[in-house]
Amino acid sequence: MKETEKQTATVKSADRVLDIFELFAERREPINLTELSRELDMPASSAHKLLQNLLARGYLESDKQGKTFRLGYKLFEIGSKYAQRTDLASEFQLAAQKIVDELNESVFLTIRNGEMALYIAEKQSTHPVRFVSHLGMQLPLHATAMGKVLLSGMTDEEIAKLYPDRQLGRLTDTTITDFGELMRQIGQIRRDGIGYSMGESVHGIRCVAAPVIGAQRQIAAALGVSIPVARWEPALWERVEQAVAQGAKEMSTKLYYVP
Known part of the structure; x- marks a missing residue:
């Protein structure tokens, strides 16, 4: 893959992560993979990879079965640190x-x-x-x-x-x-x-x-x-x-x- 293609793919992934955060911020109820994929017009495989990455970093949390997701502690931790400054x-x-x-x-x-x-x-x-x-x-x-x-x-x-x-x-x-x-x-x-x-x-x-x-x-x-x-x-x-x-x-x- 050419360098410019890599940069484009990276930017697109960043956009998708931000889209995920904004979707969760608008919803009060947890969201499952199928719903998220449909709402953001994103392939389920791509959505699954992003969700797992965000889950591992603490930006999302899931239920016991790993079927539904919601915003995790990490975003609130960052927000709290920002507010203190x-x-x-x-x-x-x-x-x-x-x-x-x-x-x-x-x-x-x-x-x-x-x-x-x-x-x-x-x-x-x-x-x-x-x-x-x-x-x-x-x-x-x-x-x-x-x-x-x-x-x-x-x-x-x-x-x-x-x-x-x-x-x-x-x-x-x-x-x-x-x-x-x-x-x-x-x-x-x-x-x-x-x-x-x-x-x-x-x-x-x-x-x-x-x-x-x-x-x-x-x-x-x-x-x-x-x-x-x-x-x-x-x-x-x-x-x-x-x-x-x-x-x-x-x-x-x-x-x-x-x-």
């Missing part, structure tokens, strides 16, 4: 850089501090006109997309205790001041997994945000992208929504293994 800020930088490279819009990360959204990381766009924060800056939760996302991770009772008099301060002429409207938007965020701010904390700045899901499926932080109204258009808005949702999902998965 990551943190929220460093994973934000990786996710944010992707968004800036794709959209050239500023990206921010916040956590909750009482009634405020605390800015703990940022990645700026190169546009001369952009929203600029500073680390440690705080804005009211109800007036920001990221803050509303953070609120969505709380129970209704916890939110009511946060605003006992139902009074919401106004920062701009579009800031939400009605508690009922705030709760309506929080309900929408819980359903859709994404929040918005339309110039509610800074005039002329719109923001899209999504939750970074932490341990016990609690919201650990919020990832957001801010856009000046002067650059806003529906096509860009849709791309921002997709990028923010994907970035938050990647951070959640890398840090906390949330699907």
Whole structure:
């Protein structure tokens, strides 16, 4: 076999191994050889060899009869070691850089501090006109997309205790001041997994945000992208929504293994 043919065969085998991992990740029930071969359109003989190799290395486990398979301890061991070497800020930088490279819009990360959204990381766009924060800056939760996302991770009772008099301060002429409207938007965020701010904390700045899901499926932080109204258009808005949702999902998965 020529060298290029060997390389092609090696790459194809690697692809098949990744296909196997992705199939098992999607399924909750163990999978047998016949089903795997059919699902991946792979010859049974080839599938059997790969399964045996993965089984021997601990990447898969089988039942006592060796008839059905599921993901093994090795993948979780690797994931655990990876998680020990990551943190929220460093994973934000990786996710944010992707968004800036794709959209050239500023990206921010916040956590909750009482009634405020605390800015703990940022990645700026190169546009001369952009929203600029500073680390440690705080804005009211109800007036920001990221803050509303953070609120969505709380129970209704916890939110009511946060605003006992139902009074919401106004920062701009579009800031939400009605508690009922705030709760309506929080309900929408819980359903859709994404929040918005339309110039509610800074005039002329719109923001899209999504939750970074932490341990016990609690919201650990919020990832957001801010856009000046002067650059806003529906096509860009849709791309921002997709990028923010994907970035938050990647951070959640890398840090906390949330699907």
